[in-house]
Amino acid sequence: MSQDKSITPAAAGPDPAAGATTESLDRYRSSMEWESKFYRDTAELVESTARSMNVDPNIRNRMLTPSRALIVSIPVRMDSGAVNNFIGYRVQHNNTLGPFKGGIRYHEEVNLGEVSALAMLMTFKCAVAGIPLGGAKGGVRVDPGGLSRPEKQRLTRRYTVEILNVIGPEMDIPAPDMGTDGQTMAWLMDTYSEMKGYAVPSVVTGKPIMIGGSKGRTEATGYGVAYCVAAAADHLDLKLEGKTVAIQGFGNVGSYAARKLTDMGCKIVAVSDVTGGYYDKNGLDLNHVLKYVDIRHSLNDYPRAEQISNRQLLTLDVDILVPAALGGVIDERIARDLKCRILAEGANGPVTAEGNAVLKEREDEVFVVPDILANAGGVTVSYFEWVQGLQSFFWSGEEINERLFRILQTAFNDCVDFKKRYQTDMRTATLMLGIHRVSEAMLMRGLFP
Numbered sequence: 001m002s003q004d005k006s007i008t009p010a011a012a013g014p015d016p017a018a019g020a021t022t023e024s025l026d027r028y029r030s031s032m033e034w035e036s037k038f039y040r041d042t043a044e045l046v047e048s049t050a051r052s053m054n055v056d057p058n059i060r061n062r063m064l065t066p067s068r069a070l071i072v073s074i075p076v077r078m079d080s081g082a083v084n085n086f087i088g089y090r091v092q093h094n095n096t097l098g099p100f101k102g103g104i105r106y107h108e109e110v111n112l113g114e115v116s117a118l119a120m121l122m123t124f125k126c127a128v129a130g131i132p133l134g135g136a137k138g139g140v141r142v143d144p145g146g147l148s149r150p151e152k153q154r155l156t157r158r159y160t161v162e163i164l165n166v167i168g169p170e171m172d173i174p175a176p177d178m179g180t181d182g183q184t185m186a187w188l189m190d191t192y193s194e195m196k197g198y199a200v201p202s203v204v205t206g207k208p209i210m211i212g213g214s215k216g217r218t219e220a221t222g223y224g225v226a227y228c229v230a231a232a233a234d235h236l237d238l239k240l241e242g243k244t245v246a247i248q249g250f251g252n253v254g255s256y257a258a259r260k261l262t263d264m265g266c267k268i269v270a271v272s273d274v275t276g277g278y279y280d281k282n283g284l285d286l287n288h289v290l291k292y293v294d295i296r297h298s299l300n301d302y303p304r305a306e307q308i309s310n311r312q313l314l315t316l317d318v319d320i321l322v323p324a325a326l327g328g329v330i331d332e333r334i335a336r337d338l339k340c341r342i343l344a345e346g347a348n349g350p351v352t353a354e355g356n357a358v359l360k361e362r363e364d365e366v367f368v369v370p371d372i373l374a375n376a377g378g379v380t381v382s383y384f385e386w387v388q389g390l391q392s393f394f395w396s397g398e399e400i401n402e403r404l405f406r407i408l409q410t411a412f413n414d415c416v417d418f419k420k421r422y423q424t425d426m427r428t429a430t431l432m433l434g435i436h437r438v439s440e441a442m443l444m445r446g447l448f449p
């Protein structure tokens, strides 16, 4: 392991106020602001992991709630002439290691609890990757598929203005997430720049390359998943050649993971999207699938495969399973039925707390690469984009991919070291590493005022 010598926060000395902690887990449990199952499960996992590491109780409590949570109304004139009022959020969890960082999600089920849980995960994701950024997330409760392009543009511009005072290249840097893309980031960057009076490309990452985006950002999350699978296979002494893969979700993350895993010699036997799963035990022709999706914008009725359900896909007898869609898809029952050897979590929070309890028992059968490690490739290349933008000096695609690979390889090895050292499961070890790095920095900086 590189720099983490000890898990006890000895460097900064004991916090004199440690004994004076009055807050407890009950306090945040009883506060309803962030209430949602996902938030509760995420906070409880952070709490119990931090407790098992003897993290200073004041630091531990501070990690359980975001630094700031903004709720905004976004009135948008629809093409029909009617005005719809959407609800949006920007939640900033922790900025001890650097500016807040995290995507913006457009989805009809977005709520404060979900965005807050995702912001918390971003804090530890950045820490695990070892990049100097904090954690945030944003979202708008809207079905993006139901918006025309001009409506989506108006929504994005108004949302940007509503959160304008809390974002910026030194403060909080949004990026794409579910339902948003490079075009959304271009509108956000343009709106922010118009309000400032000059171009501010570094206010967002995941921008198109012609306005300051980075090479490799679009592919980064999916490629990162594949690099983590390769690291896991190496750790387990498995050869990737000929290994079977099922991918749930064929958007940006799933499709680029499929490409890279195919390059590495794997056989993609199943993919899925909202229209269902598509399976061929002899391996799908990935180029044909990609072409089909390019033309039809979905896998609907994909002809060269057997149709299966999303549940069937998750429990297929494959070597590698990549959930790369919504959160919460692997519950207790599915966790019991998983047949994969490696579970690489491309999505954020794909396993419920109950599913996680089962996976801990099945640790020797299913090797888990948890979300904050497996999908950290996206924010890592976002970091590269931010650095390149601030310096106005751009790197080649090869440099980016090579640096991404190195960062994820190091992060994976650091997590495995924690796993061995603390005799724990991979998800706990990964979170421990993130909590360790953030809590050490919080102790070192001290409490203001």
Ligand code: GLU
Residues within 6 Å of the ligand: 101, 102, 103, 104, 173, 174, 175, 176, 177, 178, 205, 206, 348, 375, 376, 378, 379, 380, 382
């Ligand atoms: N939305 C992505 C994530 O969940 C990327 C965030 C970023 O690039 O800032 O990790």
